[in-house]
Amino acid sequence: xxxxxxxxxxxxxxxxxxxxxxxxxxxxxxxxxxxxxxxxxxxxxxxxxxxxxxxxxxxxxxxxxxxxxxxxxxxxxxxxxxxxxxxxxxxxxxxxxxxx
Amino acid sequence: xxxxxxxxxxxxxxxxxxxxxxxxxxxxxxxxxxxxxxxxxxxxxxxxxxxxxxxxxxxxxxxxxxxxxxxxxxxxxxxxxxxxxxxxxxxxxxxxxxxxxxxxxxxxxxxxxxxxxxxxxxxxxxxxxxxxxxxxxxxxxxxxxxxxxxxxxxxxxxxx
Numbered sequence: 165x166x167x168x169x170x171x172x173x174x175x176x177x178x179x180x181x182x183x184x185x186x187x188x189x190x191x192x193x194x195x196x197x198x199x200x201x202x203x204x205x206x207x208x209x210x211x212x213x214x215x216x217x218x219x220x221x222x223x224x225x226x227x228x229x230x231x232x233x234x235x236x237x238x239x240x241x242x243x244x245x246x247x248x249x250x251x252x253x254x255x256x257x258x259x260x261x262x263x264x
Numbered sequence: 265x266x267x268x269x270x271x272x273x274x275x276x277x278x279x280x281x282x283x284x285x286x287x288x289x290x291x292x293x294x295x296x297x298x299x300x301x302x303x304x305x306x307x308x309x310x311x312x313x314x315x316x317x318x319x320x321x322x323x324x325x326x327x328x329x330x331x332x333x334x335x336x337x338x339x340x341x342x343x344x345x346x347x348x349x350x351x352x353x354x355x356x357x358x359x360x361x362x363x364x365x366x367x368x369x370x371x372x373x374x375x376x377x378x379x380x381x382x383x384x385x386x387x388x389x390x391x392x393x394x395x396x397x398x399x400x401x402x403x404x405x406x407x408x409x410x411x412x413x414x415x416x417x418x419x420x421x422x423x424x
Contacts, residue, residue, distance in 0.1 A: 165267075166269060166270055170277075171314075174277050174281075174310075178281070181281075181284050181285065193293060197297075200327075201284050201287070201303065204307050204327070207307075208310060211314050211316055211319060215314040226322075227402060230322075230323075230326045231402045231403075231405070234330055234406055235405070235406050235409050235410075237331045237335065238334060238406070238410045239410075241335060241338035242338075242414055
């Protein structure tokens, strides 16, 4: 029998992996992907609460999260392609300086 | 006695955790994008476990069909990826399996058509006054952001 605690634990685990991945990696694209992982963990948790409590409508919330994830991915992948074209380093520690 | 739903949850959760961890393990960026796509796919299976088939399909449409596709195009078109070839036979076999899995449940369906004009003027005006209007605004926002970001980057990178 699946209870809500399983989904809470799984969502927290995924969210933690995403957040730790954003903090630990220096690669620009991997940071974007880790953010996406955190966002899907939040959608899973919202859906689990909706299923077990059946209170309210989460479709608008889920669409908001998905659209934020998609918008972020679009903008950041455009930046990634721009950086690839200019042959810039993808190491974010190098990008933290405004001038060399 | 463990039921099928619990087994499905356990398997999908375990594989999703593995794919998410493998995002930070792989060296090739295209393999990282594939791991993220697999994580999205097994997350949609968890939506099915939660008895939300529409959300599972939406997850596949938006995350796998939208974001992952964009990620593949962005990664594969840049020179940072070393992925240079495709095994055509494996690709065909995977397509065949997926096609059979997707087509088989629809063989017994009967679709009833409702003789109703959905896209009438009244219905469209009504939809903008309801929650559906919010979705249209969100979709226009994301489209505008995408086009604007491309135009902005083109203007930044243009030679002077």
